[in-house]
Amino acid sequence: MAVKIPYPPDWQPPQGYHQVDSDLEGIKVFAPIPEKEDTAAPKTFNCPQCGATTRFDVSAGGVSCEHCEYTRHLQSERAGESAAEFEFTLDTLKKAERGWGMDRRVLHCDNCGADLIVSKVALTSTCLFCASNKVNVCVAPSEHLRPRFLVPFKIKSDTTRERAKEWLGKGWFHPGELSASSILESFSGIYLSFWTFDARISSVWKAEVGHEHQERYYDHNDGEWKTRTKIEWRWESGSVTISISDLIVPGNSHISRLILERLYPFHMSELVVYAPDYLAGWQAQGYDIILPDAWDEGKAIMRDNAKSACHDDISSSHVRNFSMTANFGDESWRYVLLPVYLAAYKFENKVYQLMVNGQTGTVAGQKPVAWWKIWLAITALLLPGTCIGLAGLPLLLASGIGILPLVIGFILFVVGIIISANLYRQGVSSEAA
Amino acid sequence: MTSAELPRAKVVEEVESIWGTPLHPAGCEVCGQAHLVEEMRVGSMCPNCGKGILNPQPAVLRPEPPEMVILFKIERDDLPSVFLGFVKGVWLRPDEFNPATLFKRAVPVLIPMWLVDGDVVGAWQAEVGFDYQVKSSQESYVNGSWQTHEVIETRARWEPRTGLLTRHYDNVAVPALSDHNELIERVGDFQLEASTAYSPTLIVGADLRVPDLQPGDMWLAAKDNLNRVAAGECQQAASAQHIRNFSIDAEYRSLNWTQLMLPVFLSYYKDDDGNPQLIFINGQSRWISGARLASQRKGWKWAGIMSAVGIAVFLFGVLVTLLGAMLTPLVVVGLIFIALSFIFGLSAIIPAVYPWQHNRKQQVKKVYQK
Numbered sequence: 001m002a003v004k005i006p007y008p009p010d011w012q013p014p015q016g017y018h019q020v021d022s023d024l025e026g027i028k029v030f031a032p033i034p035e036k037e038d039t040a041a042p043k044t045f046n047c048p049q050c051g052a053t054t055r056f057d058v059s060a061g062g063v064s065c066e067h068c069e070y071t072r073h074l075q076s077e078r079a080g081e082s083a084a085e086f087e088f089t090l091d092t093l094k095k096a097e098r099g100w101g102m103d104r105r106v107l108h109c110d111n112c113g114a115d116l117i118v119s120k121v122a123l124t125s126t127c128l129f130c131a132s133n134k135v136n137v138c139v140a141p142s143e144h145l146r147p148r149f150l151v152p153f154k155i156k157s158d159t160t161r162e163r164a165k166e167w168l169g170k171g172w173f174h175p176g177e178l179s180a181s182s183i184l185e186s187f188s189g190i191y192l193s194f195w196t197f198d199a200r201i202s203s204v205w206k207a208e209v210g211h212e213h214q215e216r217y218y219d220h221n222d223g224e225w226k227t228r229t230k231i232e233w234r235w236e237s238g239s240v241t242i243s244i245s246d247l248i249v250p251g252n253s254h255i256s257r258l259i260l261e262r263l264y265p266f267h268m269s270e271l272v273v274y275a276p277d278y279l280a281g282w283q284a285q286g287y288d289i290i291l292p293d294a295w296d297e298g299k300a301i302m303r304d305n306a307k308s309a310c311h312d313d314i315s316s317s318h319v320r321n322f323s324m325t326a327n328f329g330d331e332s333w334r335y336v337l338l339p340v341y342l343a344a345y346k347f348e349n350k351v352y353q354l355m356v357n358g359q360t361g362t363v364a365g366q367k368p369v370a371w372w373k374i375w376l377a378i379t380a381l382l383l384p385g386t387c388i389g390l391a392g393l394p395l396l397l398a399s400g401i402g403i404l405p406l407v408i409g410f411i412l413f414v415v416g417i418i419i420s421a422n423l424y425r426q427g428v429s430s431e432a433a
Numbered sequence: 434m435t436s437a438e439l440p441r442a443k444v445v446e447e448v449e450s451i452w453g454t455p456l457h458p459a460g461c462e463v464c465g466q467a468h469l470v471e472e473m474r475v476g477s478m479c480p481n482c483g484k485g486i487l488n489p490q491p492a493v494l495r496p497e498p499p500e501m502v503i504l505f506k507i508e509r510d511d512l513p514s515v516f517l518g519f520v521k522g523v524w525l526r527p528d529e530f531n532p533a534t535l536f537k538r539a540v541p542v543l544i545p546m547w548l549v550d551g552d553v554v555g556a557w558q559a560e561v562g563f564d565y566q567v568k569s570s571q572e573s574y575v576n577g578s579w580q581t582h583e584v585i586e587t588r589a590r591w592e593p594r595t596g597l598l599t600r601h602y603d604n605v606a607v608p609a610l611s612d613h614n615e616l617i618e619r620v621g622d623f624q625l626e627a628s629t630a631y632s633p634t635l636i637v638g639a640d641l642r643v644p645d646l647q648p649g650d651m652w653l654a655a656k657d658n659l660n661r662v663a664a665g666e667c668q669q670a671a672s673a674q675h676i677r678n679f680s681i682d683a684e685y686r687s688l689n690w691t692q693l694m695l696p697v698f699l700s701y702y703k704d705d706d707g708n709p710q711l712i713f714i715n716g717q718s719r720w721i722s723g724a725r726l727a728s729q730r731k732g733w734k735w736a737g738i739m740s741a742v743g744i745a746v747f748l749f750g751v752l753v754t755l756l757g758a759m760l761t762p763l764v765v766v767g768l769i770f771i772a773l774s775f776i777f778g779l780s781a782i783i784p785a786v787y788p789w790q791h792n793r794k795q796q797v798k799k800v801y802q803k
Binding site: 008011013014017020021022023024026027028029030031032087088089090091093299300303306307322323324325326327328329331 | 554555556565566567568569570571572573574575576579581585588592593594595596597598599600666667669670671672682684
């Protein structure tokens with residue numbers, strides 16, 4: 001029952017609070033005003049001095065103009081590994097499954113008034129008509145599902161070519177002319193979307209574990225006591241808890257996963273709070289692998305880590321009938337943008353991809369292989385064993401002394417096979433994307 | 434509100450005109466507790482301590498009768514079966530610890546509580562919790578493959594809220610007796626919502642405890658309880674499922690203090706040392722509590738009887754064994770009697786030890802009787 005009595009006359013809600021709906025008459029409720037960020041409106045980057053287009057400059061650590069040397073330093077808010085993480089709420093997962101909810105979007109250019117059609121995952125664009133840079137975070141289906149943190153570019157774009165040349169020049173089984181700078185097209189810096197996952201996994205395992213022990217027995221054939229190793233199988237169980245932090249899963253399906261994973265690690269300690277300025281003049285791609293799918297992939301990696309931890313917990317290498325249950329707890333995720341330089345180059349009419357980690361400078365990519373070098377090396381590796389073996393065969397047949405070269409030849413041949421297989425695998429992997 | 438503004442009690446010598454039923458103030462010189470009792474109960478044993486006599490004395494009372502009463506849901510005729518269940522299972526009970534004596538001494542007593550009505554006007558702040566669900570997983574690895582089980586967990590998200598409150602609250606209960614908490618601990622909670630408006634006929638035959646805590650003494654407790662009710666309403670107003678760290682800067686206006694009476698049956702029995710052991714029955718929920726003691730005196734008595742029988746059988750056995758010198762088979766009979774005497778002697782330990790062991794474990798037990 002409400003009564004009509006005036007409220008305390010001088011009471012004011014705290015700064016940053018606003019009145020919200022109350023379910024009871026006579027009680028007023030004030031809540032903090034939610035942080036509202038203008039995620040829909042694109043931000044245009046023009047120089048306040050000369051009006052030219054500005055972009056984020058890695059060496060200046062801020063937005064700068066190439067024409068008049070204007071620079072505005074960014075007061076980056078370092079978030080590091082403690083950057084906010086989100087839980088897997090049913091609400092978020094439901095929204096994440098819907099994706100961005102649109103195929104193409106229209107970005108309006110404030111500079112010249114043009115309407116730009118961009119793909120649903122593009123976070124930045126350059127106006128085709130006035131060349132001004134625009135940064136816009138897509139209207140995400142949930143406030144959580146927009147990038148909140150990023151690792152800024154640390155490697156300057158002009159050094160990437162040198163790094164790539166150096167990387168291309170490494171390795172004897174690649175074509176010699178590969179390091180020639182003329183084959184490299186220009187590198188474009190792009191922020192790619194990644195999901196990071198944290199979880200604590202408590203596992204309980206059960207298995208039959210074999211313990212070796214020596215036993216003495218009497219060999220009737222040889223008529224003497226001998227020692228042999230026996231395995232005694234026992235059911236054992238145990239529990240292991242592991243914590244996994246910042247497991248990275250790519251959020252873009254059209255970038256080579258193989259090459260991307262060779263760029264790891266990215267250091268999450270350098271995460272900063274997202275600001276459109278970082279993306280000025282750079283490309284950026286939103287995710288197209290949705291959170292539930294990325295989490296399924298992350299979970300699969302995590303549970304395999306948990307399985308390995310359980311195996312490490314077992315005191316013997318002999319294990320059978322292994323089973324385990326992994327309980328996930330404190331699961332959380334982040335959607336972050338990480339810096340990568342992309343380039344493609346043509347070699348002998350074939351296009352190869354190249355990437356540079358924009359934070360650490362690690363280079364990875366496809367590298368053509370001079371297969372004749374590999375085959376030559378394989379031949380050289382297999383030849384000694386084959387020759388010695390072949391030489392030993394007639395000696396064995398003739399006088400019985402060929403057993404030694406036959407054995408040596410066989411060993412050399414096997415070693416050659418192993419090294420050759422490894423070489424071949426490296427060659428295939430070098431060209432793979 | 435200050436204590437000076439709180440309603441005051443006054444000395445009352447005759448309450449019939451205000452309570453609508455002939456009640457006499459009486460007090461116990463042992464426990465010092467004052468009661469309002471019917472004339473025939475004056476001079477009876479004090480139900481509160483079972484030691485003193487209720488002698489006439491003036492009582493310090495609020496002038497108005499109680500506002501609400503919780504009715505006895507247990508009839509007096511039901512008490513023997515309740516006591517029977519309570520004493521069952523105790524061996525070597527004291528003579529007075531039997532259903533008949535407990536029933537004879539059972540007295541219906543009404544325990545007072547203060548009911549506070551008033552307006553609360555002020556500014557509040559708190560953290561309110563909103564439930565949300567998260568999806569977690571349990572992964573099982575069996576026969577070389579993984580199986581995923583989804584687990585849905587409910588967690589609370591805490592957010593700050595503040596606001597203004599202008600609400601009227603009725604019948605917020607506050608203890609009126611200094612031993613209220615001990616009494617509630619013995620008889621369990623009452624469902625205060627089940628109370629009905631006071632009528633003189635509802636208290637006929639019962640002793641009424643007189644409050645020894647006045648509104649002035651209980652104002653802080655009343656304020657806390659009003660704030661607790663206000664906190665619940667603020668949680669409801671914020672559409673939240675939880676509330677914590679609630680604080681309010683409020684004025685409390687138009688306060689009205691009345692009484693609520695809680696129904697209890699009190700009885701007692703005397704132990705070996707003649708000390709009364711009180712038995713409490715919640716008149717609403719039928720919870721019964723009290724110490725269920727065994728008599729050590731009876732234990733010694735039975736141990737003595739069994740020992741005497743054992744000695745007699747032993748002596749008879751020795752005699753028969755000696756007679757065996759003349760008739761050999763008697764030796765066997767004599768030895769059997771000697772063996773029996775030992776069994777008797779050893780068995781005598783049981784009644785000697787049982788009361789000590791039983792009473793040592795005995796706490797004030799609550800036994801629910803339907």
